[in-house]
Amino acid sequence: MKRPAAALFLALLLSAGAPALAALSPAEQKMGVTVDAEYDRTVALLEKLVNQNSGSMNIAGVTAVGDMIRPELEALGFKVEWKPMAAVKRAGHIVATHKGKAGTKRLLLIGHLDTVFEADSPFQTFVRKADEAEGPGVGDDKGGMVVMLSALRAMQAAGTLNDANIEIVLTGDEEDAGDPVSISRADLIAAGKRADAALDFEGLAVEDGKDMGSIARRSSNSWTLSATGKSGHSSRIFSEAAGDGAIYELARIIAAFRKELPEPNLTFNVGLVGGGQSADVDKDGVRIAVTGKTNIIPPIAVAKGDFRTLSQEQTDRVQEKMIKIVAAHSPGTDAKISFERGYPPMAPTEGNKALLAKLNGVNADLGLPEMPTLDPLKRGAGDIAFVAADVDGLVGLGVASRGDHAPGETADLNSIKRQAKRAAILMTRLSREKR
Template sequence: MKCAPLLALHAGKPGTTRMLLIGHLDTVFEPSSPFQSAKREGNVLHGPGAADDKGGVVVMLAALQAMKAAGTLRNASIEVVLTGDEESVGSPVGTARADLVAAGKRADVALDFEGLVILDGQDYGSVARRSSGNYTITNTGKTAHSSGIFTDKVGYGAVYELARIIDSFRRELPEPNLTFNIGLIAGGATAALSTDEAGASATGKTNIVPPVAIARGDFRALTQDRIERVKAKMKAIVADHLPQTGARIDFKESYPPMPPTAGNQALLNTLNTINADLGLASMPSLDPLKRGAGDISFVAQYVDGLAGMVPSSSGDHTPKSGSTSPASRARSNARHCS
């Protein structure tokens, strides 16, 4: 559910490190979702957005309270941006993220208050996040009786052309830190996407060569140059039509990448120094394939950043969503920020 962003500024003492704290207020669960209640089971709190990102907001507030109690908040320069559409960024993206980007340009460091990743009992720090963008492939063909399929006059039809494209993606696109997916397909005598592009409708008969086919998918990459290279490959594949067919691909960007940088790693090194002081284990950097995109990526080109400053979670984006770390973990993460 989307809402307006919340912005807060604590000016602090001139010359101090300018910190940007990032979180979000929305969840993936719309008002129509039956998952609208919270339930506690021991140290686990289940509820819509319990970890993503209500838990993040709670830890952010706890960190600021800890700083105030320690007397370090008074001179600190802190800006908070809690977006209201992180799960489905508004359009145009430049307008939807203008306040966040402006804050990133003013900051010296950015901390992303989304979930800590724990794998096999090991805590990981996130110094990189991949992009998230989607695309729509629209295919056309000549409609005719199915007895003419594959002939020079009729050609292959829109569905075979779409199948060629998808299989070519599978064979030709793979490279490190890149994933791509087709999540929705429709084809036939007629085919159309729903208004929100989350569904599709189609009609047809088994003995009619389909004149239209549509597919929607997403892809995720670690650097902007890789995004451009992959898009060029996809365009070339789409343009290599089967006889009597046509196709086009339209891209829609949402989240840019947060590539791993020396500055990001330096922040994780600083965090690990604090971990050692607290008697906590050192946190290696997380494989970026292990987490999705996030708002910190919009400021990654302007400021060093670190993600995963809050309790870990399970069942994200499902009715089993829950914040799974005990309160002591949250308190430790709050100290990290102070």
């Protein structure tokens, strides 16, 4: 009787005593064989997903990608629900659950269906170039979703998925979250409260040829600053009666931010400025229409920007410093600042570090190098941050890629194999731990 190719390959590895597999159980070895055997299937699914536009505002496109993912999860025994998000003007989310053995750890897997490339983008097509592929979302995050599915299929083939308690949340608006987040992230936050570990399948960070482990993501907070002054003839500027005018007050504040705010893991940016006789911000907050003359002291000035932090304590402290700077008004002026908190921080907790240590145990058993910790300054905000206060987590279980969020986004297809093997073994081991 002819032996199946996958079984023959496994037998050869075992008979050779391959050192990279020496510490792996037979089930874990089978997972690796399955990932390799299904590689072409995984890449074909990636191509299909990428060729369906799913920009965050393309409601039909995001829904179509969800419809492609649903049968893949149902075939693995997941109960799949579509959570519509019309209330926040977005498509919706997939929430999928797999019930396993009682009393064992519950895992939350996170990814997203949408991309930054809307339906009118000229960048729309999957193009394979040997061991790489170019296309919208090929790395962020359609590559991550196929890694997740490849790992789960490997677990199913090895029999380790049966007892695993897993919940999957694939958001449809990670790149442009619906407002308010109390609605658009309610399902994700609830899942985080139920979980014992969270694994985020966004892209793998690679530095100098080394795969990096991500245990932190910084927050994303926005602010709006408005300054006012007394209007009048420019010849009276800085006088006791006229004061400094709104634009000088705005400039004072921004300069003070630059001088007084810097500290480790903090960045802050001014993205939009305008001032004069009038300064009207549009309803989307991305344009300012101004009027004015050189011989008129400006009565109004507006600026908008963001700041990013590594912990909630840092967010609170920086916000207090900004408020204090704003309050030290120049003569004859007033100013106010308001804040909008977007993505919370994911701090580098001891629990997150312990998860990375377990992943590095998997790496050692696979014969892969240890993954050093990535500097959180090199990673943007993401959905896992919404559950970071409730559950330990890891980021970066998706594909390695470059040029994300821009035409030419390119994924390293070979990284699918090692990432899926890492994820399958890590999920198997975590799912067997007692709660």
